[in-house]
Structures are given as structure tokens and as C-alpha cells.
Amino acid sequence: MLEYDAIVIGGGVSGLTSALLLAKRGLKTAVLETNPALMPLIRGFTRNGVHFETGFHYSFGLGEGEFGPYAFDKLGLDLQPYPLLQDGYDEIYLPTGQCIKMAYGRDRMEENLARAFPEEKEGIRLYLDRVQAEIDKSAFLNMHKGKNENAFPNILVDNTETLRSALDALIRSEKLKTIVAMHSWLYGTPPSRMSFFLHSCTVGGMYNGAYGIVGGGRAIARAYEAALEKAGVDVFLNTKAASIEEAKESGKKIITAQNHIFACDICVASIHPKSFLQIAPADVYRSGYKARLSEIEETPGFFILYGVLDEKIHLELSNILLINRYIDDMYAASEQSSSYCVSFSTASPQAVCVLAPITSDEKIWDRNAPDYYAKKNAHADSIKKDIQERLPELANHIQYLDASTPATGCRYLGYSSTYGPMHDVNKTAVLPTTKIKGLYLTGQSIVTPGLLGAIIASLFVDRLMDGR
């Protein structure tokens, strides 16, 4: 039996953030990760000598004086964010062919949208004002508040106004509503179920600045590895936690799939909440809450095509977003993708990824089903055809190498959705505390998904340990 003060289950962004924070407290800490390398979601992969991004493309909140650099510094992560193209970090194409460039900086954003929708000028101004007011309320985006330890974070307050109702009150055009709601991509919850507050804190953050990180997801993984080594955290790879048991005097035992036992006082699980329920002691939550948790709907999955560009075109752009359906339907978790995101990587200029939301239903994307590969190929072909029709100049320069389905995520991470459970204003929130002292849940399901969402969740859990 190996003994530690603290064990973290899962070596993604949130798990490793928790491990660094526990080590900072002077606790002997270990991380258990089921995959052969840390950060399997963020790290990306290499095919035919070309590196592809998987779980990190871009982010808000990484500018000077913003939350990202503050957190990187606190965690000892050597990461260099860089700003994406200010006049068009994303280009959004409506089904009509109309293209809207997403610019950041309040004035540019307002000008660009008002140029495309002059009749909505006032609504656009009010929408951007309201988004900024929500950001200002948020302790983690408003760094003035963020540095005030007591104000951090105010994320779990009751925010029941939906993005859809806020937009309906301000804007008439369905097209414009679709454009400003387009980035529900970043959290996977449709506008009628997403809180306006959380939308503002994530998507609204992009209106102030969109950033990449030099070296991409691979650099993030390496920065965490270096910081863990410096902090003296032990890492156990190929180690799957199979059950958590309570031991004497508030201790815990983590039993792995290989039947190794890790004893600890504090355990932070950064895995999907439903996976957590399967391995945690039966009385980890009250029964009513547990039942509600098991009913939480998953965010849609992503079907992703990976290709190489035969020459350097469009490389100054971050993303091209192609919309097939309007507003709520645009992020519907159906078997047909309602939109695509063509994403380039400055860390790997030859690589292109086409991401398409699709149902994350494991019965539909089952690798063992006899028609799995036929279904996968058919879906890949339909996306390629659409890209060819809508972006012929780009499509002619892409050679596709591979594709992944929601089942690919399930194989590596244990869940097939893009961001785990939906952050639905009408449903029970996933709580980080449990009935068992010293046993916590962290990760993208606690606050919001994304690199920063996962970091914030673990900073939040760290504060809970002090009773704050």
C-alpha cells in the first residue's frame, strides 16, 4: 500500500491544477491517470509527422492582467499566451453565405456587428453592455475582484436568466441572435438552457480578447509536467482508480484496476461525475441529489476530421465557423451536425481540424457496433462534401488523414460528450463537496468547461478545503 496525504484521480487540467495546489500546501501528493500520458485531452496527437490539437484551440482571459496569467503564475506554469487576429479571430458564415467577422475589443465588436445588422444597433449596444456588466460581477474575470481573495469565485450563485431570454429581450433578428450565441460551442449548452451569466463569463470574455498559447496544447501539458516535477508530485500513469473506500479516522483508500492500494486523507477526483459515482462509496451524496445527478444530460460530442493543408492559406485566421441552422437548433445534439468549425493551429501550421457537434449518445457511437465504421465514414464524407461546397477554395487544399467520433473520447477519457454534463440552468448543479470529509470532485462540470473553467474549478475546491 502506498501512503500519501493527498491523491488526485485524473491527470487533466483540473486534476493537475489540484495536485499543484495540494503540493503547495506541503502535502505529499500523487496523481493517478488511466492513460499512458498526462493530459490526454489537451496534449493532441501526431499523425504522418503533423501534430494535431485536440482539447485546446483558443481561450479568453489570457491577456496581460487577466485571470489566465494570474493563475499560471500562481501554479508555476511557464506558458506564453499570444493574441489572435483582432479583426477576425473567428469568421462566422450563415447558411445564406453572409460572413461576419468576430473582432475583439468592445468598439470593434460593436462596429462589426452594427455594420452587418444596422437595424439592431441599439440592441447590440445593450447586449454588449449587459455582457460586460456580468463580467464585472464575476470575481474571476474582473481581476480587481479576483485579487480580493474573499470575492473569489462567485460562480455558483443562482443565475437563472437564460441566454435565449436575454437575447429575445434585446435583439429581433434570429440571424444576429445565432451569431452572438454561436460560441455556445465553448460550453456545449443551447441558449435556452445556458445562464446568461456563464455565457457572458466565457463567450463575453472573448469579446475582450481571444488568445492562443505558444506551442498549443502540447506546451500546456509540458508546462504542467515541469511544474509537477518541481513541486515533487508523484505521477502514476496507466493507473485507473477502480474504487474509493473510506478507511479508519477519516482516511481513504483508492483501489486501482490493477489492485494496487493508495491510502490518503484527501482525495480529489477530477473525472466525469457519473464515473465518480461508479467508484465512490455509496453514501457519497444524499440519495435525492445522486438521483438528480445521474439524470443530468450530457453536452453534445464532437465529430472531428483531421487534415493537412498543402500550402499555407488562411493561416492568419483562428477559426471558420459554418452555421447550418439558427439559434437553439444550431447546437442541437442530433445525428446530423448543425454547424462546423474549421480550426487552424499556429503551433502546427499544416494542420487543420474540422469540428462538428453531434449527439454524444453512446448507443449511437458504439465502437463495437457492426456498422460503427460505416457510420463514421459516411459522416466524414458528408462533412467533407459540405466543406467542399461552402469553402471550395480551402477544401481543395486539404488532404484528410483521419477522423474521430464521440466514441474516441469515451475510449480515452471515459465520456463521449465534449464537455461532460450540461450546465443547464434548470437542472441540479454538480457540487464539488461530498458527504465524506476530505473527498472532493473537481473538473469542467463544476464551474464551466475549458482550460480556464477547469483551472477555476480546482482553485475553488482548494478554497473549500479552508472552509471558504
Ligand SMILES: Cc1cc2nc3c(=O)[nH]c(=O)nc-3n(C[C@H](O)[C@H](O)[C@H](O)COP(=O)(O)OP(=O)(O)OC[C@H]3O[C@@H](n4cnc5c(N)ncnc54)[C@H](O)[C@@H]3O)c2cc1C
Ligand atoms: C474537441 C475539444 C476541443 C476543445 N477546445 C477547447 C478550446 O479551444 N479551449 C478551451 O479552453 N477548452 C477547450 N476544450 C475543453 C477543455 O479541453 C476541457 O474543458 C478541459 O480540458 C477539461 O479538463 P478536466 O480536467 O476537467 O477533464 P479531463 O481532461 O477529462 O480530465 C480527466 C482525466 O481523468 C482521467 N480518468 C478518467 N477516469 C479515470 C480513472 N478512473 N482513474 C484515473 N484517471 C481517470 C482521464 O483520462 C482524464 O485525463 C475542448 C474540448 C474538446 C473535447
